[in-house]
Amino acid sequence: MTERYDAIIIGSGPAGSQAAAELGRRNWKVAIIEEDGFGGTCPLRGCNPKKIMAAVTEFVTKNAQLQGAGLVSDTRIDWKELIQYKRKFIEPVPKAKEKSLRQQGVETIHGKASFVNDKTIRVAGRELMSEKILIATGAKPAKLPIDGLEHLATSDDFLELETLPKRLIFIGGGYISFEFAHIAARSGADVTILQRGDRVLEGFEHDFVDILVKESEKIGIRVECGQSAKRVEKVDGGYKVITETGDTEAEWEGDLVIAAAGRSPNIDELNLEDAKVKYDKSGIIVNPFMQSTTNPYVYSAGDVASTGAPQLTPIAGYDASVVIENWIRGNERKTVYQDIPSVVFTYPALGEVGMSVAEAKEKGSRVKINEYDLSNWFSYKIVNDQAARAKVIINRATGEILGAHIISGEADQLINMFALCIQLKIKAEDIRKVIYAFPSPGSDMQSLTAE
Secondary structure: OEEEOOEEEEOOOHHHHHHHHHHHHOOOOEEEEEOOOOOOHHHHHOHHHHHHHHHHHHHHHHHHHOEOOOEOOOOOOOHHHHHHHHHHHHOOHHHHHHHHHHHOOEEEEEOOOEEEEOOEEEEOOEEEEOOOEEEOOOEEEOOOOOEOHHHOEOHHHHOOOOOOOOEEEEEOOOHHHHHHHHHHHHOOOEEEEEOOOOOOOOOOOHHHHHHHHHHHHHOOEEEEOOOEEEEEEEEOOEEEEEEEEOOEEEEEEEOEEEEOOOEEEOOOOOOOOOOOOOEEOOEEEEOOOOEEOOOOOEEEOHHHEEOOOOOOHHHHHHHHHHHHHHHHHOOOOOOOOOOOOEEEOOOOEEEEEEOOHHHHHHOHHHEEEEEEEHHHOHHHHOOOOOOOEEEEEEEOOOOEEEEEEEEEOOHHHHHHHHHHHHHOOOEHHHHOOOOOOOOOHHHHHHHHOOO
């Protein structure tokens, strides 16, 4: 017998859980389906566990920066304790999330969902039907098109390592590789990052990426660009990665090789063809209302939606809010992705929001680019943050902040302040009128926005 619901949600990550909870509070009959632990990638296998481990391991560098300033003890990482510390935060999440959803009137179902037709889902021996279905299954580590794929570990595997291998190789030069490489290197591993292209962390300000690479090398990370991975082989004592640069091959040996060259939409087992849901390599193809372009009953949100937006937790929540509003009021609200802050959570952190420096230079005299070496500013000099830099882009005519690019130990916090200014169109002169707590990195906003 087919069971009818006001809404069915597949996936319990930030997008799915937010939508389910909101609709449950409105007394909709809602079912949410999860094949893994409730909570999704970010709290279980992504942002949160990574941030916990980074928050601990970055103290190795902070300690080293302050040797001779009155701090005399050395810092080292006990990997097993670090993993246990991380698990204290992560392991309670699935039960707590499921309990919270149930308390808000949502039926939680464990199992793999697959479509029977355009508005019917099969899961755990049941058939559920709704004219409002949200696919929010997120993304998973992408499979690299290389020989020896079975020898590769994933970022998920890294977060569960009981012991840290001595030699680690990351394939891919994006933020996942850099964040995990910093954690591993500060924990005592020899780390190599292999990047196919000529640059790592494409999309971030090149000058600051170069600084981050140098800071990474200082803690023992080897960054190799122009190395296209062709195959992985099992050898005595570990693994070997064979790369190509033009006609030349190179070999890299490690105890563990981690594929970190992006993520792909988690849609393989949904049977989307029977649901007449069109998709591409980036996920479910949707219109600006987050509705499938080929099945009006299906919407999508978060990393599994093919929107071109960054794969970030706040985007998933934003998408969900758009879907909820359109389900309640009819398709009225469209997604608008602009001025979204991004941060590489290394130490120093690398952050950006808004207009790029390259775009600013194309506009010529219409914009002003403030460039600062922050290493001698009080907030950074007292902690010996020698890498600290900032570039702030301002509209000469209006005084509006158009973009900001920061590398420093405080970049993640400062970039949020700039995101606030850009998204609310706060002018530089208004930023300078604020009375800030001093001394603090935030109080530097007055100087960073000088016209």
